[in-house]
Amino acid sequence: MKTSLLHTPEGVRDIYGEEYVRKLWVEKQLHDTIRLYGYQDIQTPTFEFFDVYSREIGTTPSAQLYKFFDKEGNTLSLRPDFTPSCARCAAKYFMDETRPIRFTYSGNTFTNTLNLQGKLKEVTQTGAELMMDDSVEADAEMIGMVIDAMKSCGLTDFLITVGEVEYFKGICSQAGISEEVEVSLREYISSKNYFGAQELLEEHKVRKDYAGVLLRLADTVLDTDDLSEAKQLVNNERSLMAIERLQALWEALRAYGVEKYVTFDLGLLSKYNYYTGVIFKGYTYGVGDAIVNGGRYDRLLSFFGKQAPAIGFMVVVDDLMEALVRQKSLPPVPADGVLLFYERGAFGPALAKAQKMRQENIRVELTLFTQDTGGLAAYARGRMAGSVLVMREGGVLERLV
Secondary structure, three states, rough: OOHHHHOOOOOOOOHHHHHHHHHHHHHHHHHHHHHHOOOOEEOOEEEEEEEOOOOOOOOOOOOHHHEEEEOOOEEEEEEOHHHHHHHHHHHHOOOOOOEEEEEEEEEEEEEEOOOOOOOEEEEEEEEEEEEOOOOOHHHHHHHHHHHHHHHHHOOOEEEEEEEEEHHHHHHHHOOOOOOOHHHHHHHHHHOHHHHHHHHHHHHHOOOHHHHHHHHHOOOOOOHHHHHHHHHHHHOOOOHHHHHHHHHHHHHHHHHOOHHHHHHOOOOOOOOOOOOOOEEEEEEEOOOOOOOEEEEEOOOHHHHHOOOOOEEEEEEEHHHHHHHHHOOOOOOOOOEEEEEEEEEOOOOOHHHHHHHHHHHOOOOEEEEOOOOOOOOOHHHHHHEEEEEEEEEOOEEEEEEEE
């Protein structure tokens, strides 16, 4: 057998044993917290028609999608994120619904990125979508729920950074910046590349007063007291309304009692072009990128035929796991299982014992006994078992570990 077949392709990995037990625990904590807010589970296909993730919808670039064809010749794609799929479901099954719709999901996503920088091409995401509610209270519910979810997993030292896409777009529109230039400027500002943004603005001869405000976005993270100052820097309606929205959101978050986890950044812009208003990311130490991404996408459902506002978020479970490991905050894996060996001729009574313990909700591994008892304690730990028993011929049960 070729040894190369033992290795996974670049960007994917195996997860097993204690690590996978802990990952399942983290997923359950996230899911249970989201369910407490009234969100219903949804499962969407692992692949969709390519157009669900098209450039017009504004999700992952085509070059980073895993694409293939079905037997009819349709172009399909593995999902790079869940939001477009949830939007499609809402339009298909709730076209005439006018009251709020709440979805929660968990599953793997696939991005064929060329520049990995330690990132995986296949990651697990858990998230939520709230549709048919355009209120600032809906924005606050999403952020408050994210904070509760992070805390439920044992994370205590983290920050949710909140921005408003319309503040940036309002300035660009007022300055007469083209859509093409705006996309490039968005990348510079979101990566805090001040000099790249400055060079781009100078190249396209953007007025100095507008350029000055835009450059501040690439260089400044705000405290809540700075929102009023940011409001004084603009005089277009879109940007002014964006600040007013953030100020109202701050008051709603204070009602949730989570304000210590929140800060503002008007230069926070996402690679997902479908975001239209409030946007937020979650950061913690030990991970080089955001572990939470979320925001409002009030026009996305219209691509599927339903006019509806919406907001959502997703947690990258793998990155959250990495943060918990580095912060030494993961829970211990309980050694709650039993290794039950049996000698030849003792299978019957051993099986009866195993079945009785399983009825009592005790996890039991039933295995034929060999005389080699070396390393049993280490083997038991690897199997997450707290005890090792052997059923002798004659039905005598003996404890080895």
